[in-house]
Amino acid sequence: MSQTFSDADIEEEQKHFSNVIATFQQYAQYSLAANNRRRKDIYTLPQGDKELLDDLGYRQKLQEVDKAILVNAEFLKLIVANPEIFGHDLDFPKDADEDRACRGTLHDHSHGDVHSHSHSHSHDHANVAPDLRGISKHQRKYKPTDFDMDKLRSTLKQFVRDWSQEGKEERETCYAPIKDALVAHFSDKPSPQSRQNIRVLVPGAGLGRLAYDVANLGFACQGNEFSHYMLLASYLILNRTDAIGQYTIYPYVHSFSNLPDREAMLRPVEIPDVLPSALPAGSSFSLVAGDFEEIYGTEYEEGDLEPQAGQWDAVLTCFFIDTAKNIVNYLRIIHRILAPGGVWINAGPLLWHFENNTTNDPSIELDLEELKMLARKIGFVISNERTIDTTYTSNSQSMLGYVYKTAFWTATKA
Numbered sequence: 187m188s189q190t191f192s193d194a195d196i197e198e199e200q201k202h203f204s205n206v207i208a209t210f211q212q213y214a215q216y217s218l219a220a221n222n223r224r225r226k227d228i229y230t231l232p233q234g235d236k237e238l239l240d241d242l243g244y245r246q247k248l249q250e251v252d253k254a255i256l257v258n259a260e261f262l263k264l265i266v267a268n269p270e271i272f273g274h275d276l277d278f279p280k281d282a283d284e285d286r287a288c289r290g291t292l293h294d295h296s297h298g299d300v301h302s303h304s305h306s307h308s309h310d311h312a313n314v315a316p317d318l319r320g321i322s323k324h325q326r327k328y329k330p331t332d333f334d335m336d337k338l339r340s341t342l343k344q345f346v347r348d349w350s351q352e353g354k355e356e357r358e359t360c361y362a363p364i365k366d367a368l369v370a371h372f373s374d375k376p377s378p379q380s381r382q383n384i385r386v387l388v389p390g391a392g393l394g395r396l397a398y399d400v401a402n403l404g405f406a407c408q409g410n411e412f413s414h415y416m417l418l419a420s421y422l423i424l425n426r427t428d429a430i431g432q433y434t435i436y437p438y439v440h441s442f443s444n445l446p447d448r449e450a451m452l453r454p455v456e457i458p459d460v461l462p463s464a465l466p467a468g469s470s471f472s473l474v475a476g477d478f479e480e481i482y483g484t485e486y487e488e489g490d491l492e493p494q495a496g497q498w499d500a501v502l503t504c505f506f507i508d509t510a511k512n513i514v515n516y517l518r519i520i521h522r523i524l525a526p527g528g529v530w531i532n533a534g535p536l537l538w539h540f541e542n543n544t545t546n547d548p549s550i551e552l553d554l555e556e557l558k559m560l561a562r563k564i565g566f567v568i569s570n571e572r573t574i575d576t577t578y579t580s581n582s583q584s585m586l587g588y589v590y591k592t593a594f595w596t597a598t599k600a
């Protein structure tokens with residue numbers, strides 16, 4: 187069945203995209219105001235208390251936080267300085283034909299000449315290419331919410347996880363076992379050159395590092411992601427970055443809680459730790475924008491979507507399966523799109539994203555045992571099971587750290 191979108195859907199999508207851009211643009215104003223609240227609070231204190239705090243350098247620290255926020259803001263502005271990635275300029279109205287042509291194109295992360303593109307731009311199901319006419323007027327009006335800003339701050343922390351030296355330990359806790367299991371499953375193809383026809387999908391790719399690493403191993407790898415925050419941010423790092431450590435960010439300056447010292451909050455993080463454009467010649471790496479269920483779960487019709495059933499040799503899910511509203515559908519899709527003998531490798535918790543949602547979305551929330559039973563019923567043979575303890579985008583110097591006991595497995599299509 188082909189996927190169609192009403193004008194209202196498209197308008198909603200455009201509005202959302204525009205709001206995300208507005209959030210990036212208003213980060214400095216919003217974050218400086220939050221820091222200024224601390225400054226104002228000092229003035230409510232008795233003179234003696236103020237002096238004691240001055241002796242500690244507390245007020246000076248607030249100045250340093252302001253400076254760090256401004257550095258972050260410059261970086262975030264760069265991310266939204268290239269709206270043409272969606273086929274539009276922000277400020278110039280397009281003619282109707284051009285608009286139609288752009289609408290519905292997928293966001294394919296090309297990397298200059300060195301990468302082949304395993305997928306065309308012709309999908310018409312991922313309505314992620316907004317019509318940006320009039321966006322400037324709308325952006326000026328939109329006031330980002332705490333929720334929006336939280337997403338933006340998370341994006342900064344996601345950069346640490348995926349693209350910094352500091353994040354290496356955290357990401358490799360999950361990514362290394364996934365990559366090892368992938369390489370082990372295809373042990374008959376031991377060299378990068380021999381893996382070029384093995385198609386690997388990484389749904390919920392975030393900022394793309396796992397997918398990039400897999401492409402670097404020689405596999406034909408496609409990431410899939412639907413968050414505009416992630417898509418805009420990964421575009422900059424993957425397509426507009428010329429040097430290791432080109433950007434400096436301060437991801438931890440937004441909260442003053444649980445910090446042992448100033449360094450824990452104010453240390454800069456340089457990104458990226460590798461040059462994303464340096465994939466070997468002949469690599470195949472793409473990032474496709476849109477909803478996983480819509481893109482990979484929609485049945486093929488002649489002249490419509492690309493066929494997906496049986497097309498993938500491996501599906502890698504890292505901190506992804508709990509984003510499902512209906513996990514049964516996620517597992518069915520993964521099973522259907524795998525080729526016979528294909529492998530699904532998973533690492534992640536069960537933090538059901540739609541539990542307690544306020545949007546009236548359904549949410550099926552299985553425990554791990556139920557989930558594995560379901561996977562077996564759908565036709566997977568699960569092996570290589572273990573628990574991996576790991577953090578997720580956490581400040582390694584914080585006095586508080588959440589550790590997920592993530593479930594890892596390799597599953598083959600029976």
Ligand SMILES: C[S@@+](CC[C@H](N)C(=O)[O-])C[C@H]1O[C@@H](n2cnc3c(N)ncnc32)[C@H](O)[C@@H]1O
Binds near residue numbers: 392416
């Ligand atoms: C918890 S993050 C994990 C990101 C990455 N895999 C990692 O380990 O860092 C989940 C990601 O899945 C994306 N996501 C959630 N539901 C999705 C869907 N239906 N289609 C595509 N991406 C989705 C989110 O935007 C988010 O980037």
